[in-house]
Amino acid sequence: MNDATTSTPPRDVRDVYGRRYRIGEHAHELTGHSRRWQLWAAWACMVAISPLQYSFGSAALGLQSSRAWGAAETMWLLALFVACQALVAIPAAWAHRTRRVSPTQLVVGGGILAAVGLVTLAHADSYLGVVLGYAVVGGAGAGVVYSACITTAARWFPERRTSTIGFVTGGFAVGAVPSIALLAIFDSAGGLRVVFDLAALLALLVVIVAGGLLKDPPRHWWPADIDAQAWAVDRKLNRSIPHNLPAVRYYRPAEAMRTGALPLMWLTLALSTALSLFGIAFVVSYAVQAQLGAAVAGLAAGMLAAVNGLGRSFAGTLSDRFGRRRVLAAVLAVEGCTHIGLVLAGEAGAGPAFVLCAMFAGLGGGAFYAIMANLVLEFFGENSLLQNQAILYSAKAVGGLLGIGVAASLVAEVGYRPLFLAAGLLGLVTALTVRFLKQPGRPALPVRPQLGTPVAGAVRPGE
Numbered sequence: 001m002n003d004a005t006t007s008t009p010p011r012d013v014r015d016v017y018g019r020r021y022r023i024g025e026h027a028h029e030l031t032g033h034s035r036r037w038q039l040w041a042a043w044a045c046m047v048a049i050s051p052l053q054y055s056f057g058s059a060a061l062g063l064q065s066s067r068a069w070g071a072a073e074t075m076w077l078l079a080l081f082v083a084c085q086a087l088v089a090i091p092a093a094w095a096h097r098t099r100r101v102s103p104t105q106l107v108v109g110g111g112i113l114a115a116v117g118l119v120t121l122a123h124a125d126s127y128l129g130v131v132l133g134y135a136v137v138g139g140a141g142a143g144v145v146y147s148a149c150i151t152t153a154a155r156w157f158p159e160r161r162t163s164t165i166g167f168v169t170g171g172f173a174v175g176a177v178p179s180i181a182l183l184a185i186f187d188s189a190g191g192l193r194v195v196f197d198l199a200a201l202l203a204l205l206v207v208i209v210a211g212g213l214l215k216d217p218p219r220h221w222w223p224a225d226i227d228a229q230a231w232a233v234d235r236k237l238n239r240s241i242p243h244n245l246p247a248v249r250y251y252r253p254a255e256a257m258r259t260g261a262l263p264l265m266w267l268t269l270a271l272s273t274a275l276s277l278f279g280i281a282f283v284v285s286y287a288v289q290a291q292l293g294a295a296v297a298g299l300a301a302g303m304l305a306a307v308n309g310l311g312r313s314f315a316g317t318l319s320d321r322f323g324r325r326r327v328l329a330a331v332l333a334v335e336g337c338t339h340i341g342l343v344l345a346g347e348a349g350a351g352p353a354f355v356l357c358a359m360f361a362g363l364g365g366g367a368f369y370a371i372m373a374n375l376v377l378e379f380f381g382e383n384s385l386l387q388n389q390a391i392l393y394s395a396k397a398v399g400g401l402l403g404i405g406v407a408a409s410l411v412a413e414v415g416y417r418p419l420f421l422a423a424g425l426l427g428l429v430t431a432l433t434v435r436f437l438k439q440p441g442r443p444a445l446p447v448r449p450q451l452g453t454p455v456a457g458a459v460r461p462g463e
Contacts, residue, residue, distance in 0.1 A: 012220070015232035017246045019382070021222040027156065031215050035156040035223070041210040042149035042168045045107050047175030048206035049114040051199040052121075052134075052142050053081065054176030054305045057284045058183040058298065059121070059192055066189035067125055071285070075408035077135050078281055081117075082400025084139030085146065090390040092147040096216075097386050103214035106148035111207025113141025115200040122196035145207065146172065150373075152214050159226055159238070161377075162319055166312030166370035173366055174309030177302050184298025243323035244374075248441035250381035256388050259440040261379055264433065266395045269372055271430045273399025274407075275335060276365030278423050279304060281404045283342070283358050286416040290346035292354055300358035308362035315367030316374075324378070328371045329434040335364025336427020343420045364427070379439050 010024040027035035056078045064074050092110075095101050117138015124130045150168050157164040182195045222228045227237070235241040256262040283304055287297035319327040341357035373389065380388050407419055 010218070013228055015229050017232060019232070019246065020220045021228040022218055022220040023222050023228055024224055025218065025221065026224050027217070030217060030221075031213075033213075037213055038156045038215070039153050039164065039168070041213040042153040043171040044210040045111065045145055045149050045207050045214075046168055046171030048203040048210075049111065049142050049145050050172045050175035050305075050309075051179040051196070051203075052114055052117055052138050053078070053085070054173055054280060054308075055179040055183060055195075055199070056081075056121075057281050058180045058301050059196075060281075061285060061288065062183070062187060062189060062192045063121075066192070067127075069127060070412075072408040072412055073127065075281055076405045077130060078277075079401050079403075079405030079408070080131060080135035081139040081142075082277060082404065083397040084136050085143040086393060086396035086400065088140040088143035089147040089393060092144045093151060093390065093393075094386055096148055096151050099216070103148045103152040103216060104211050106144050107207050107211035107214055110141040110144030110148065111203055111211060113137050114145060114207075115141075115203045117141060118196045118200035118203065122193040122200070148214070152216060155217050155221065158222060159231060162316035162324075162370050162374045163313045164316075165373055166314075166316035166367070169369055170309035170312040170366065172309065173305045173312075173362070176305045180298060180302045180305060184294060184301075187294065240320040243326075244320065244378055245439065245442070247377070247379055247381035248439070250383040251379075251388070251440065252384050253387045253391060256380045256384070256440075257391075261437060261440050262376075262388060262391060264437055265372060265375060265379075266392055268430060268433055268437070269368070269392055270395035270399045270402070271426060271433075272332060272335075272368045272372075273396045274403030275332075275339070275423050275427050275430070276308075276368075277400055277403040278407050278419070279335075279339065279342075279358070279361045279365055280308075282407070282411070282416065282419075283361070286342065286346060286420065287354060289416055290349070290354075292346065292349065292351045296351040296354060300355045303355055303359040304362035304365070306362070307359045308366035311363040312366045312370055315363075316370045319371050319374075324371050324375050325434050325437055328368055328375075329431045331364045331367040331371075332427055332431035332434065333364075334360055336424045336429075336431060338364065338424075339420050339427060340424035343417055343424070346420075347417070375437070 010022055013021050013023060015021070027033070027038075031037065060071075060074050063069060064071060092106060096103065096106060117134045120130055120133025120138065124133055146169075150165050153164050153168045154161050179195055179199050183192065186192070186195065231238045233241070251259065284297045284301045287300055288294065315327060315331055338357045338361040342354060342361065345353035345357055372392065376388050376392055377385055410419060
């Protein structure tokens with residue numbers, strides 16, 4: 001990446017679709033470093049807070065035994081955490097994108113709240129105290145950090161938005177692998193406290209150091225070494241063409257809802273999130289119930305988290321090459337099939353097969369986040385991107401309540417096997433719904449003749 005320090009007066013240009021670009025400024029001029037520093041700093045902050053969500057399933061059995069909580073009420077803690085994380089991310093994204101606060105302020109503040117959540121989970125014996133400290137405070141902190149990190153990274157890599165969001169959000173999963181391993185080794189109440197105390201200390205250190213490096217580029221910033229106007233139409237330069245075309249025009253939230261595309265995207269994300277979080281929450285307890293052993297349970301949880309994180313950027317790159325909807329349907333189908341595979345492996349007592357299925361469940365359970373975030377931009381345009389993404393992201397709160405909280409209550413009634421089978425079938429049905437996602441206003445024609453279609457009303461002098 002060429003981030004030379006040659007000073008060039010910035011200027012605004014527009015492409016054939018009417019999209020605006022600010023060109024002429026190198027990242028090194030703006031921050032003193034390559035823009036890759038922003039990417040890795042955002043990733044590190046996501047890694048630091050990841051034990052809050054992805055390690056909870058491994059800690060759940062220990063919490064139940066040491067604090068005399070039932071299985072359902074223990075898992076409702078994670079469900080409430082996810083709901084708070086998703087809902088707080090919406091105002092945090094608004095504050096960030098309107099430049100009311102800096103990414104450093106958001107990440108450091110959110111990181112402190114996340115550390116409070118981890119310490120609460122380690123030491124509080126009161127259920128209400130854990131609800132407030134872990135689910136509400138920790139969830140709010142995780143939502144703030146999550147939103148600030150993906151927004152900052154995406155602004156610095158606008159030409160690789162999907163894979164960048166995938167990489168950064170992947171840190172939110174892969175960073176939990178060490179704590180999952182430690183929880184499997186030190187499975188006592190004292191071990192749980194030590195693991196979460198260390199995670200809290202590490203989270204504080206990372207968000208202060210790495211969060212202090214985060215800085216937003218100017219509005220509409222574009223890397224100086226890439227021709228923005230050529231990128232919009234040149235398939236050799238932009239491998240996303242012709243499978244992922246820009247929005248036909250800009251849609252306000254009410255207009256986006258009336259197209260039917262945004263409600264269908266919301267439903268798809270809610271179901272996908274419910275399925276993904278169900279696996280994260282219950283793969284350990286199911287492995288233990290199936291008598292596969294603590295080692296298999298811990299390895300399955302670790303592989304699920306690792307592949308969940310590492311596979312996101314790869315899936316984003318594939319969606320650039322082959323189309324967002326096609327890859328989205330594929331990863332959801334994989335996730336559905338592997339949940340059924342977990343049942344077959346668990347009933348057969350096949351530990352290696354169980355771990356393999358958990359690994360592929362992780363691949364399907366993380367990739368859809370980055371893909372759907374970019375579908376909002378490509379379906380409805382930039383003008384109301386914040387509001388439209390907020391509507392979509394609220395689906396994660398519903399998915400968390402259903403996939404963790406409601407599922408935990410049902411486990412007590414029917415057991416794991418029917419629920420994992422139902423989750424697998426739900427994943428396959430959700431994959432089928434993706435084919436009904438159509439870009440609003442785009443005629444049913446081959447994509448190649450549509451290249452160069454301008455955004456209606458987008459090019460207006462002085463905008």
